Amino acid sequence: MxxxxxxxxxxxxxxxxxxxxxxxxxxxxxxxxxxxxxxxxxxxxxxxxxxxxxxxxxxxxxxxxxxxxxxxxxxxxxxxxxxxxxxxxxxxxxxxxxxxxxxTMADFTRFVRETYALPRGAVTMEPYKKPRLLLIPATRLEHRSRTGAGGPPHHGRLYAVRARDLRAPTRSSDHGAVQEAAAAVDPAGVVVTELRHDGSEVEQARVVNSFDVVLGVHGAGLTNAVHLPPGGVLIQVVPYGKMEPMARFDFSEPATDMGLKYLDYSVSAEESSLLEKLGPDHPAIKDPDSIHRSGWTTMYQFYLMQNVRINTTRFAPTLEQAFNHLRKQ
Structure with missing residues (x-):
């Protein structure tokens, strides 16, 4: 042996x-x-x-x-x-x-579904069924190196706000705003839920498998996509600061290889907590390339620890792409 x-x-x-x-x-x-x-x-x-x-x-x-x-x-x-x-x-x-x-990666996710006895092996959208969207919250429980190097970290919170509230001082986390944006895209209604991290790995996998879409800021939590049924959608919110290459490297091809539809949404400066914290003339806002040239530690401190406040009006087309994909399943 x-x-x-x-x-x-x-x-x-x-x-x-x-x-x-x-x-x-x-x-x-x-x-x-x-x-x-x-x-x-x-x-x-x-x-x-x-x-x-x-x-x-x-x-x-x-x-x-x-x-x-x-x-x-x-x-x-x-x-x-x-x-x-x-x-x-x-x-x-x-x-x-x-x-x-x-x-293939599809074989791996099938192995995980079979081992955990996950019920859904594919996304099927019956006419009466509402799409189900799962928000992945940030978590501070994951181990990180002191520099934060070596893969997707966890970030600040993801906030969803209506366009008229974008500059409001309050930042209460509210998935109701995502629910509202999703309902505007799909009048039939969408179920929006935030993933809790208080269960076992198997319990968490079963929760994720019951959803059609996973949405979250770039970070380790998006790995939960391995539990989505094939045909599902992974939406990655990419933090401000020209982070698209790194974010897509970690999740775009892997999601496609799993049999998922991959979408991403790039945050504008107005949707980032950095603008309010640093001001519009700071290099992190005006010249992200200079921050990247300063090295990983500087880039991590600025761009991977920001809070994100999504403008749901701007975000709606991304949701529409996701729901259009689901309707074809």
Whole structure:
């Protein structure tokens, strides 16, 4: 029986990295063995809850218990050992490079749905059914490096405001404004709900799977798209500051590879908390390129920690694209 040796470390604790750096590459490495493989795991003490959180997925790939390489006292012999995990594409799979079989990112999300017993394997929009949109809130619970480098972080809050309220001093989070904008686009009505982070991984996956659209600011929380049924929509709100290349790299192709419709909405300076905080003449507003040239830390401090206040009138066409896609399913 072969074995796969890998470590839990680095950015584990960040939801995007847990999938992009470990779970997807592990699926690629292990799937060809049909469960007849042993996982040799190091650095478990770094994040012991990780094995509990993803126990079902690990058991779906291996019929045998995980071996803690830092505490195991036995001498173990294997005919073949794969050392480390290979990542060919962030949060996705390159089918031509999969050893032993041709796998795609759609195969991975299907594996997750089957393992978690998620009921929806496709989006189907009956005439009487209202589209369901899930807002992904920011969370401060994910592990980050001190510089914030290495993948999608979590950001400030996402606020939805009507155009007439854009410069209002109050910033209370209100998904009712998104509900109003969505209803204007689709008079039949739209169900808008905010995802809560107080359940288990399986419980959260089942909630996400019951929705048709996931919407959130660029960040690790958008990784929840792996639980959407194929044919669903991922809408990424891109913070102000010429962040489109990075944001799309992390989620655009992966979402498409999952069988989802990907859309993004780029925030204007007027929709960013930076304008009020720094003023219109600050380089972060007038010259984002200069901030990028200053290095990751400066860019992170300005552009990845801003609050976003969406002008729902400006945002409505993006929602309309999403709902038009759903109507075709």
């Amino acid at each position: 072969p074995a796969i040796l890998f470590g839990i470390g680095g950015y584990v604790g960040n939801y995007w990295h847990e999938y992009a750096d470990i779970l997807v590459p592990l699926f690629v490495a292990a799937r060809r063995y049909h469960g007849e493989v042993t996982f040799l795991v190091s650095n478990i003490q770094h994040m012991p809850r990780w094995l509990v959180k993803y126990r079902a997925l690990l058991q779906g790939l291996s019929k045998y218990g995980v071996v803690d390489m830092d505490r195991d006292a036995y001498v173990r012999c294997f005919p073949r050992v794969s050392v480390g995990l290979r990542l060919d594409k962030d949060l996705s799979i390159v089918p031509e490079l999969v050893p032993g079989a041709r796998l």
